[in-house]
Amino acid sequence: MLLSLDFSSKTPIYLQIRNQIILGIASGELAAGEKLPTIRALAEQSGVNMMTVSKAYSTLRQDGYITTDRRGGTVVTGSSGAGGLSGHYLGALRVIAAEARLAGISEEAFVDLCRGIYNGGVDNG
Amino acid sequence: MGEAAVVIFWFVIMFPCLILIAVLLTNEARPKKNIVLGVTLPLLAQGDGRVRDIVRRFKRNVWLSTGVMALLFAALAFLSLGEFIMWSIALLIVAVFVPYVFYVRANRKLAALKKAEGWRVPYTGAVVVDLKAAAEPAQALKRRAFLPPVLIALVPLAAALLSGDGAEHRGGLAMSATMVFIGLLCMFLYPLILRQRGDVAGPDSGKNAALTRVRRYNWGKMLLATSYLTAIFMLAFWLLQDSALWTLVLTAVYMFALIGFCLSTEFTVRRTQERLTAGESGYVDEDDLWIWGMFYNNPNDRHLFINDRTGSGMGVNVGRTSGKVFMALTAALLLGLMVLSIAVSLGFSAPVEAGIEGGTLYFEHGMEKYEIPLDGITSLELLYDLPSARRVAGTGLPNLAEGRFNVEGYENTRISLNPNEPPYIAVVTPDMSRIFALDTPEETEALYEKILEAIAWTPTSEP
Numbered sequence: 277m278l279l280s281l282d283f284s285s286k287t288p289i290y291l292q293i294r295n296q297i298i299l300g301i302a303s304g305e306l307a308a309g310e311k312l313p314t315i316r317a318l319a320e321q322s323g324v325n326m327m328t329v330s331k332a333y334s335t336l337r338q339d340g341y342i343t344t345d346r347r348g349g350t351v352v353t354g355s356s357g358a359g360g361l362s363g364h365y366l367g368a369l370r371v372i373a374a375e376a377r378l379a380g381i382s383e384e385a386f387v388d389l390c391r392g393i394y395n396g397g398v399d400n401g
Numbered sequence: 402m403g404e405a406a407v408v409i410f411w412f413v414i415m416f417p418c419l420i421l422i423a424v425l426l427t428n429e430a431r432p433k434k435n436i437v438l439g440v441t442l443p444l445l446a447q448g449d450g451r452v453r454d455i456v457r458r459f460k461r462n463v464w465l466s467t468g469v470m471a472l473l474f475a476a477l478a479f480l481s482l483g484e485f486i487m488w489s490i491a492l493l494i495v496a497v498f499v500p501y502v503f504y505v506r507a508n509r510k511l512a513a514l515k516k517a518e519g520w521r522v523p524y525t526g527a528v529v530v531d532l533k534a535a536a537e538p539a540q541a542l543k544r545r546a547f548l549p550p551v552l553i554a555l556v557p558l559a560a561a562l563l564s565g566d567g568a569e570h571r572g573g574l575a576m577s578a579t580m581v582f583i584g585l586l587c588m589f590l591y592p593l594i595l596r597q598r599g600d601v602a603g604p605d606s607g608k609n610a611a612l613t614r615v616r617r618y619n620w621g622k623m624l625l626a627t628s629y630l631t632a633i634f635m636l637a638f639w640l641l642q643d644s645a646l647w648t649l650v651l652t653a654v655y656m657f658a659l660i661g662f663c664l665s666t667e668f669t670v671r672r673t674q675e676r677l678t679a680g681e682s683g684y685v686d687e688d689d690l691w692i693w694g695m696f697y698n699n700p701n702d703r704h705l706f707i708n709d710r711t712g713s714g715m716g717v718n719v720g721r722t723s724g725k726v727f728m729a730l731t732a733a734l735l736l737g738l739m740v741l742s743i744a745v746s747l748g749f750s751a752p753v754e755a756g757i758e759g760g761t762l763y764f765e766h767g768m769e770k771y772e773i774p775l776d777g778i779t780s781l782e783l784l785y786d787l788p789s790a791r792r793v794a795g796t797g798l799p800n801l802a803e804g805r806f807n808v809e810g811y812e813n814t815r816i817s818l819n820p821n822e823p824p825y826i827a828v829v830t831p832d833m834s835r836i837f838a839l840d841t842p843e844e845t846e847a848l849y850e851k852i853l854e855a856i857a858w859t860p861t862s863e864p
Contacts, residue, residue, distance in 0.1 A: 278604060278685075280527040283701035297532075306532070313535035320596045321535040322528055323702030349536075 277305040281322055289324050293332035301341060301352055308354030312342060315350075407799060408478055410649060411489055414656065415474055419496055421664065423467040426500050430456045433674040433711040434602040434612075434685075435522070438504065439694015440511040441686040446520045452511065459507035463500045470496040482800050487746030491739045501695075508694040515688075525686040528702070531599060533606035534613055539595050542621045547588035550632035554580040557639035580635040587628040593715070594620040597708045600674075603684040608677055615673045619666040619713050626662045630655060670713040692719070696728075749801060753817075753839045755848055757855050762828065764837055767796075767803055769817040771835065773828055775856050780829035783849045784836070787820055808836065826852070 277300040281292055300306040312318070315333060319326040333350060336342045344350045376386045429438055432447050438459065446452060474492055477485050558577040600612035634655040641647040687710070690699045697707045700720035705727070707718050718724040748767035755764045762773045788809040795804010800819050808814040811827070811834040818825050818838040826849050827836045839845045 277532045277606070278524065278601065279530045279532050280524050281530070282527045283699070284526070300532070310533075311536045312532060317535050318530065318532075320704075321530045321598050323598065323699070323704050325703060 279322070281324070290328045290332040290335070293318075293329065294335050297332075297336055297352075298341060301354065306352045308352055310352045311348075312350040312352065406649075407482060408485060410653065411486065412474075412478075413653065415489060415493060416471060417660075418493060419467050419470055419474070421660070422497055422500055423463050425664075425667075426504055427460045427463055428668075428671060429504070429711065430460060431671075431675055432679075433671060434600070434678045435681065436694075436710055438511055439508045439688075439691060439710075440515055441522060441688050442511075442515065443520050443522055444681070446515070446518065449514075449518075451514055455507050455510050455514070459503055462503040466499045466503065467496075470499065481750060482798050483749030483796070484746045486798070487742045487749065490742040491746075494735055494739045494742075504695070505693045512688065512694075522684055522686045524684060526689045528598075528687070528690075528699070529601045529685045531601045531606050531609040534599050534601070534610035537610050537613075539617060540614070541595055541617075542591060542625065544588055544591070546625060547584065547591065547628050550628040551581055551584035551588065553632035554584050554635045556636060560639075577635060577639070580631050583631045584628040587624040591621055591624050593706055594708075597704070597706070597715075600708075601685050602674075602678045603681050612674060612677055616670055616708065616713055619670050623663055623666045623713070626666075627659060630658055630662070667713050671711060674711055749796075753837075753844075755837070755839055757851055760855075762852060764817070764835070766817050766837075769803055769815060769837075771815075773830060773835065775852070777830045778828055778852075778856060779831060780827070781849075781852060781856070782827040783846070784825045784827050785823045787818070787823070787825060787836070790814075790816065808834070811836070824849070828852075 277296075279293065279296050281289055283289070285292065287295075297306065297312070306312075312333075313321065315326055315329045318329045322329070333342065333344070337344060341353060342350055343353055373386065381389075431437075432442070435441055435444070435447070437447060437452065437456065442452065470492065474489060474496075477488050477492065480488060554577060558574055558581065561574055561577075594617050599609060600616060601609050602612060603609070634651060637651050638648055641651060688694070690697060691710070692698050695716070697716055697718045698720040699718060702718055702720065704718055705721055705723050706715050708714075709716055717727050719728055745767070751766065753764070753766045755762075755766075757763075757775070760775050762775060762778075764771055764773075788811070790802070790806045790808040792802070793805040793807055795806070796802065797804075800821060802820050803817045804815065806814055806816050808816065811829065813832065814834040814836060816825075816836040818836065822838065822842060824842060824845055825836050825838045826845060827834065829835075839848055
């Protein structure tokens with residue numbers, strides 16, 4: 277899986293790493309049990325600070341997408357294990373839905389778009 | 402060794418250098434990781450007639466400039482030896498830069514065409530990392546593999562220091578120390594490659610990991626070979642240092658072996674990149690981060706040293722302040738070397754200024770400039786045979802020996818003369834000895850007579 281970091285983007289780098297890893301897991305590019313690079317290796321490969329990678333990994337760990345142990349390194353778990361939409365997702369969805377309504381997108385078109393993305397349109401291209 | 406031999410030696414070194422620069426640069430026109438002359442192009446664009454035309458003209462210009470440089474270089478053979486060597490160094494530096502002017506021009510044209518045609522690839526303007534390839538542990542050489550050559554290069558240095566004749570072999574010691582430094586440099590440069598970004602040419606992680614492995618392996622091989630070749634050269638040079646011919650032959654063999662090995666690893670990496678990415682559409686485009694396709698400029702990247710996009714080389718990230726300083730120092734060094742070469746060349750060809758003025762003997766040529774009070778002279782000789790002399794520091798050309806030398810029968814000696822044109826004036830004072838000659842034997846003899854008259858005593862020896 278390719279991780280693409282846009283330094284000119286307004287999205288912080290740690291969030292770009294986190295989001296792309298989640299997208300990779302959802303699209304199947306990163307399988308459950310697959311090993312991720314160490315914090316040091318990813319920092320060296322991308323040229324970003326170790327703290328940035330560490331922050332991305334701890335967010336992913338907190339959300340249950342990855343686990344880290346001393347012997348096995350950092351491994352993809354495959355799902356967040358949250359079991360349902362948390363307040364974080366609902367808040368984000370509310371903002372996106374409001375933006376769609378303000379942009380004049382119909383409810384039907386918005387739901388179709390969400391369905392399309394959910395069913396496989398989750399690539400990062 | 403005659404002047405002709407030295408000129409031939411320089412030609413043997415310089416002509417292949419010119420050709421190598423052209424070969425290396427024109428090879429950049431062959432797509433590797435979909436990069437042509439520093440511009441990332443989708444597969445379809447690589448076959449475009451206009452792209453081919455730019456590439457064709459670039460190659461023609463590089464070979465044409467190489468031919469012109471070779472002719473200019475050959476014309477230098479008509480100069481005196483000292484001038485020839487210095488001007489050829491200056492010309493070589495110019496010859497390295499000129500083909501890059503054509504490279505930059507071709508790069509700009511290709512980039513403009515790409516923009517006009519809207520040729521884009523999936524990952525544009527971003528730093529791309531292959532997560533699977535990055536997770537692969539690096540197969541690294543142990544640092545101790547670099548230790549034996551460092552120890553070997555230390556032998557001459559240790560031997561001279563232990564025997565207590567370090568001061569007499571200052572030039573050789575400096576060389577030995579340099580070689581030890583090169584060995585240590587290789588040892589400490591090696592881990593740099595392991596900390597670099599891996600190659601990403603497309604979505605195939607296996608291929609990306611293979612490209613990274615090939616680059617790392619060849620980088621390690623090149624550094625290891627450099628340190629071992631350097632150590633062997635140092636040891637052989639130390640054993641054969643009394644023979645001018647053998648030291649010259651050794652230096653040539655060392656340089657050819659080193660350049661040959663570095664080129665072989667460079668082309669191995671280039672060929673692999675070409676083969677593994679042939680027929681694959683452009684995937685990762687970092688052109689915006691590379692000035693003229695040559696200088697990496699990313700202030701957000703904390704790396705100072707960065708892998709070249711193609712081949713096995715490394716460059717500097719000019720987006721960082723330290724990178725800018727590094728590049729400025731390198732440019733100043735090259736420019737300084739060129740200016741120094743020309744200045745020294747002019748100094749070599751300048752006439753000798755020597756005479757007596759106000760009870761003082763003065764002498765000036767090149768870097769040699771001194772005044773000797775006539776009443777301080779303890780011995781004056783006109784030599785028709787130069788005693789055995791070994792250079793400590795300075796110039797040791799067949800037609801010019803100038804600088805600090807160990808001369809049999811004299812202490813603390815500086816000389817400035819043409820070894821093929823006796824006689825020479827040897828002046829000894831309580832704290833130093835000077836052996837010199839003027840531009841012609843007649844002038845030298847005339848000055849000798851003048852000094853004799855001025856000090857009005859019988860010289861220690863006559864021819």
